Amino acid sequence: MTAVSPASPSDPAGPFEVTHRLILAIALPMTLGFLTTPLLGLVDTAVVGRMGQATLLAGLAVGAIMFDLIFTTFNFLRAATTGLVAQAYGRGDRREQQAVFWRSLVIALTAGVAVVALSPLLLAGGLWLMGPPPEVEAVTRTYFLCRILSSPAALANYAILGFVLGRGQGTTGLLLQALINGVNIVLSILLGLVLGWGVAGVAIATVTGEIVGALVGFAIVYGRFDRNDAPSWAMIFDRERLRPLFGLNRDIMIRSFVLVAAFALITRIGTAFGPVTLAANAVLMTIFLVAGYYLDGLANAAEQLIGRSIGARYRPAFDRALKLTMAWSLGLAALTTAALLFFGHGLVDLLTTAPDVRAVAYEYLPWAALTATTGALAFLMDGVFIGATWSREMRNMMLAALGGYIAALAVLVPALGNHGLWAGLNLFLLMRGLFLLARIPAKAGQTFRSAQ
Numbered sequence: 001m002t003a004v005s006p007a008s009p010s011d012p013a014g015p016f017e018v019t020h021r022l023i024l025a026i027a028l029p030m031t032l033g034f035l036t037t038p039l040l041g042l043v044d045t046a047v048v049g050r051m052g053q054a055t056l057l058a059g060l061a062v063g064a065i066m067f068d069l070i071f072t073t074f075n076f077l078r079a080a081t082t083g084l085v086a087q088a089y090g091r092g093d094r095r096e097q098q099a100v101f102w103r104s105l106v107i108a109l110t111a112g113v114a115v116v117a118l119s120p121l122l123l124a125g126g127l128w129l130m131g132p133p134p135e136v137e138a139v140t141r142t143y144f145l146c147r148i149l150s151s152p153a154a155l156a157n158y159a160i161l162g163f164v165l166g167r168g169q170g171t172t173g174l175l176l177q178a179l180i181n182g183v184n185i186v187l188s189i190l191l192g193l194v195l196g197w198g199v200a201g202v203a204i205a206t207v208t209g210e211i212v213g214a215l216v217g218f219a220i221v222y223g224r225f226d227r228n229d230a231p232s233w234a235m236i237f238d239r240e241r242l243r244p245l246f247g248l249n250r251d252i253m254i255r256s257f258v259l260v261a262a263f264a265l266i267t268r269i270g271t272a273f274g275p276v277t278l279a280a281n282a283v284l285m286t287i288f289l290v291a292g293y294y295l296d297g298l299a300n301a302a303e304q305l306i307g308r309s310i311g312a313r314y315r316p317a318f319d320r321a322l323k324l325t326m327a328w329s330l331g332l333a334a335l336t337t338a339a340l341l342f343f344g345h346g347l348v349d350l351l352t353t354a355p356d357v358r359a360v361a362y363e364y365l366p367w368a369a370l371t372a373t374t375g376a377l378a379f380l381m382d383g384v385f386i387g388a389t390w391s392r393e394m395r396n397m398m399l400a401a402l403g404g405y406i407a408a409l410a411v412l413v414p415a416l417g418n419h420g421l422w423a424g425l426n427l428f429l430l431m432r433g434l435f436l437l438a439r440i441p442a443k444a445g446q447t448f449r450s451a452q
Helices: 020-049 054-074 076-091 094-117 119-130 134-166 170-194 198-223 239-273 275-312 315-351 355-388 391-416 418-451
Strands: none
Touching: 020 054, 020 170, 020 198, 020 275, 020 315, 054 094, 054 119, 054 134, 054 198, 054 239, 054 275, 076 094, 076 134, 076 239, 076 275, 076 355, 094 119, 094 134, 094 239, 119 134, 119 239, 134 170, 134 198, 134 275, 170 198, 170 275, 239 275, 239 391, 239 418, 275 315, 275 355, 275 418, 315 355, 315 418, 355 391, 355 418, 391 418
């Protein structure tokens, strides 16, 4: 990442050519970076799973879902920052890039402090929503009360990563993701297993990783700003400039909350099938996240290139970015599904030593493997719509897909049990992708007409 300066050749404006090499230069580092996140999930699950008690694994799963509900609700900080920075990058507006970063960072830190202050209410509400049995609730409570302290740093990392991705700097993103999750993984093993702190050790490891990542990330981004392009505080907090950010934040927050709520339904409904099935579903959801994060690198490439093409007002780059990222996403998704079908049993064995949990996970593994293929288009379309800042359409299509998902669960779960639960998830992912894809021709035509 070079200094942002008027003469910087790495910060061009106007038309540009989208190539496979350009896409992979963004996607490959971020794929490697994001893979450390499910790897972290694998390690955390393995650390707790090797304690041999399904109750501990179920408690970790419930706690993780609660933090998904909290933190993913604030994912707009990352997504909105990426889209707005990418479009400013395409216009060559270096001062606005910095201003977007500062706006997002202030919002992130304020929201993080508020989350910590509200943690007793959030814990009570999460336990009521998830409804775990008492022995699972005790584990969840321990995990939650430790990990909640990471909130300001975790949300600051959203803003920092959003800025980095908006400028297409995948290598820097890889460094930050690897640092956050690497610290977390090492400490999870050390505190959770070696020192015997269990679930509390896993949570403390997460807090430490987020704080280290936020401090290093801020130092990298701020240290490379060109002071000649520094925005004034009046510009940063100008009402007219804040309005697009808050509009995006609102829509993306609703979309993200609906998405996590949809995933939370799996855990909530899964509790009715007993602790063993709940634990098996937690293992399989970790495998699903491996596939999702694996494909997120291409979604990030789409975010940056789509946003940049709109900022540059150059439709050919938009069309080619969409075509190439879609081809890469669908191809890699098919390979991922095949790999999970062939090697999934070994992955399940790595995640848990409990024989009953393994047996149930084997039964439902094909459904988890299929999510890579059914979800590929949804993951990519999220990137396209974030980069284009078409947040309202993304929100509306998510709500439409949720309606279809709930209807599918109402029919499939009573008829097929846990098989129906996983079939419903695959249908939900498929609907999300197809609904968003159908909106692109009209939205692209409108956006580029208004830019002329």
